[in-house]
Amino acid sequence: MNPNQRLYIIGAGPGGLEHLSPAAHAALQSCTDLAGHGLYLNLLGPLTEGKIRHKTPMGEELARGTLALDLAASGRITALISSGDAGIYGMATVVFELLARKPKPEWAEVTIEVIPGISAMQAAAARVGAPLAHDFCVISLSDLLTPWELIAKRIDLAGQGDFAVAFYNAVSNKRSWQLLEAQKTLLRYRQPETPVIVAFNVTRKGEQITVTTLGELDPEPLNMLSLVLVGNSETRRVGPWVYTPRGYHTKPELAD
């Protein structure tokens, strides 16, 4: 085994380096090559100095994963960078899909380690309080690889189950109708006053976080870096904060 045939799949956190774990930091220090979308490599700032940066565009996930595996197989310690958690809509699964479906023999020599990170929903939730403190669903509104019918069904089920919801890929340059549909669906189950958080660039320069309501949510001004959190029927506000209680008021400890 060549110890340099090593691939770290790193969740770099929401952006601010104060949320980058020491494990991710150490892996970054040990590597010679970085693969990732340019935006996410730039967020790492000084941590990328002296390393070869392989920037690949958004949408080219299979090519990026292949590049990272090839680099590692060639004996270069490589870090494949996702923002947030590499295991939540991140690059980790892309590597395993490649290993399962289009393996190259030399990839078998690569030692892989996945390093988790703080996902955008967690950073956004912390900024406003604790909106994801009870059961919740995480749903991507991108229908590139998942049929819209299934996504729509999941939104409806989330409504039926009174789950709080974190929507990733809520809108893109090309589409905002999915979020409008999601809003309509959830309004069948929840009050228009249900708190909604729209977060953009959380922990990064230009951070914007808005607390609105399900009734007043306007998908139009959002972009593909926006994250949307929707509370459940118990989610409420206290001062500047939004929180979802640990349970339901039918239960004794929470009764008034």
Place this chain on the structure above:
Amino acid sequence: MNPNQRLYIIGAGPGGLEHLSPAAHAALQSCTDLAGHGLYLNLLGPLTEGKIRHKTPMGEELARGTLALDLAASGRITALISSGDAGIYGMATVVFELLARKPKPEWAEVTIEVIPGISAMQAAAARVGAPLAHDFCVISLSDLLTPWELIAKRIDLAGQGDFAVAFYNAVSNKRSWQLLEAQKTLLRYRQPETPVIVAFNVTRKGEQITVTTLGELDPEPLNMLSLVLVGNSETRRVGPWVYTPRGYHTKPELAD
């Protein structure tokens, strides 16, 4: 404003200090008092030196939150510690519940900051690959504060929607029937071969992670520190890894 009337609500991550964020580290360094369950304070090891440790037992969350708010209001910089993410079944929402429902006037002076952390499901997922890489639900099986009927409904909806699922509080000293029920329910929608991950003490001393299947999952040997992840219909294994693909094979990029 007294700058020492400060409360940090800290997600300390899964346990291993290599996953404790710099933001959490800095907050810990700045504080004089720590409040938390003894187990979680002990995991912080050297970071608690020289600080007053207020250990409160499991189940006494309201008392712990009250203590932390009182300490901060009295002018002691206080860190309230959760394991994992303080916003996911953690202490953050307890503080906001107290502020909303039983506020003391002096608490209004306290500056609060919530610091997110890596939750156990993320650390467990990273260890085995990427089982939570597509839409998923997070469900607590504790019926202390939530009616079991609603929990059972949520499990069924997760099955209907083909969501991967992370079960928190999967079993306790007193109960394992809930996880058995969850298993039965999901088996109505998923193959017995569906990958399941049982994780215990992830990133801590004594870490145990087992990959099994939905059909073979045995709740009996689990304990209250166990976390259970269940894959969706597409979740599969490659070598030692478990991953959930980014989408469905009906979509072109994923077609074989």
